[in-house]
Amino acid sequence: MTTxxxxxxxxxxxxxxxxALAALGLILSERAGILNLTAEGLMLxxxxxxxxxxxxxxxxxxxxxxxxxxxxxxxxxxxxxxxxVLRVNQVIAGLVIVFFCQGLTSLLGNLFGWTSKAFSGxxxxxxxxxxxxxxxxxxxxxxxxxxxxMIPILFGVSYLLRRTRxxxxxxxxxxxxEAADAMGVPVSMTRFLAVTAGSALVGLAGAxxxxxxxxxxxxxxxxxxxxxxxxxVIFARWDPWRAAAGALLFGSIQAVIPKLAAAGVVLPxxxxxxxxxxxxxxxxxWVSVRHLNRPSDEPxxxxxxxxxxxxx
Numbered sequence: 001m002t003t004x005x006x007x008x009x010x011x012x013x014x015x016x017x018x019x020a021l022a023a024l025g026l027i028l029s030e031r032a033g034i035l036n037l038t039a040e041g042l043m044l045x046x047x048x049x050x051x052x053x054x055x056x057x058x059x060x061x062x063x064x065x066x067x068x069x070x071x072x073x074x075x076x077x078x079x080x081x082x083x084x085v086l087r088v089n090q091v092i093a094g095l096v097i098v099f100f101c102q103g104l105t106s107l108l109g110n111l112f113g114w115t116s117k118a119f120s121g122x123x124x125x126x127x128x129x130x131x132x133x134x135x136x137x138x139x140x141x142x143x144x145x146x147x148x149x150m151i152p153i154l155f156g157v158s159y160l161l162r163r164t165r166x167x168x169x170x171x172x173x174x175x176x177x178e179a180a181d182a183m184g185v186p187v188s189m190t191r192f193l194a195v196t197a198g199s200a201l202v203g204l205a206g207a208x209x210x211x212x213x214x215x216x217x218x219x220x221x222x223x224x225x226x227x228x229x230x231x232x233v234i235f236a237r238w239d240p241w242r243a244a245a246g247a248l249l250f251g252s253i254q255a256v257i258p259k260l261a262a263a264g265v266v267l268p269x270x271x272x273x274x275x276x277x278x279x280x281x282x283x284x285x286w287v288s289v290r291h292l293n294r295p296s297d298e299p300x301x302x303x304x305x306x307x308x309x310x311x312x
Contacts, residue, residue: 008252008259010138013147014213016251018043018205018222020150022229023236023243024157025201031161031238032194033174035303037094038079039202040226041101042072046203047210048105051114051217054121061122062145065207072203073196075101080195084188087305098226106219114217121215122146122208144212146204150244153201158240170194174299177306187306205229224277231280235287237297246283253279 022039029036049071054064075097082093109115122144130141161167169190172180177187209225210217228250236242257272 004259006135006138008255009135010142011255011259012248012251013139013143013150014251015254016247017147017150018209018213018225019229019232019250020154020244020247021205021208022202022226023232023247024153024240025198025205026229026233027236027238027240027243028157028161028170028198028201029195030233030302031174031299032170032191033177033299033301033304033306034080034083034191034195035090035094036079036195036198037091037230038076038097038101038199038226039205039229040222040224041098042075042199042202043206043209043222043226044101044105044220045075046072046206047221048109048114048217049203050207051117051119051210052108052112054119054211055114055117061120061211065122065146065204065211068207068210069200069203072206073200076195076199079199080192083305084191084195087307090303090305102220109217109219116216116218118216121210122212146208146212154240154244157201161240166190171299174301177301177304181306181308187308202226202229228276228280231284235283237287238299239297249283250276250279 022043026036026039046065046068048068050061050064050068053059053067054061079093079097082088082096083090124142124144125148127141131137133141159167161171169180169185172183173185173187173190173194180190181187205225206222209222214221232243232246232250235246254276257275260272
């Protein structure tokens, strides 16, 4: 039982990181008023780009993951152009980008022979004697560098949104773009920067899955994590700290499934595969019931296009 608990707890941070990164990226976009449903597609782009750079150039895994961030940010420019400049419906534009990314990554992965090629990837960082501490050692002191970087990333996003002038402008644009524009805030540019920065974090989430977790590229390898991250944002009420807590919840659920199988617990395979999505449904129902008669924390202008000439 102790071994089961230790291995389960040690696995949770690695599985929670993609949810947390993707949720933080979506919060940045949606706090600016852009309903961003592209997470699943951008995670695939980040994953493929990082694998491609790693297999082709044999660079450091962290540099490959940075390439994944850049690739996702580049694809997000297309999404920004559709929803900010052309004012395409944000739900439709997000779904189109997801399907585009799914097809593009599958095509490129098979065309260049990157599919099913294993590599060493990102290794855990062992902090010496600290990693040998019973129970807590493997959980806290034998993780990879991205797990440790999650703490400053979380603090940074929270600080950016709450304590900086840009964060104040970003939230103002998401709540009331007309008032923000009247105060001299460039609405379109602020939204563009928020979407780009947020998409880079989403791309990092996909790159982490490929380079640190799976260490191989396969089609649709994100397996719905992007959609779960979207639900996680709603669960978190667009708050970075709640999103981190929700990521740990989903990471623990995902981590326990293979541990139960390894322990000899016989459960239907397809039931186990649906467990994260059943948990997502349960969380969504719980949030809806709990906040049924409360004011919504949703940004006031979420999903609404804005053009100065149409200011009311």
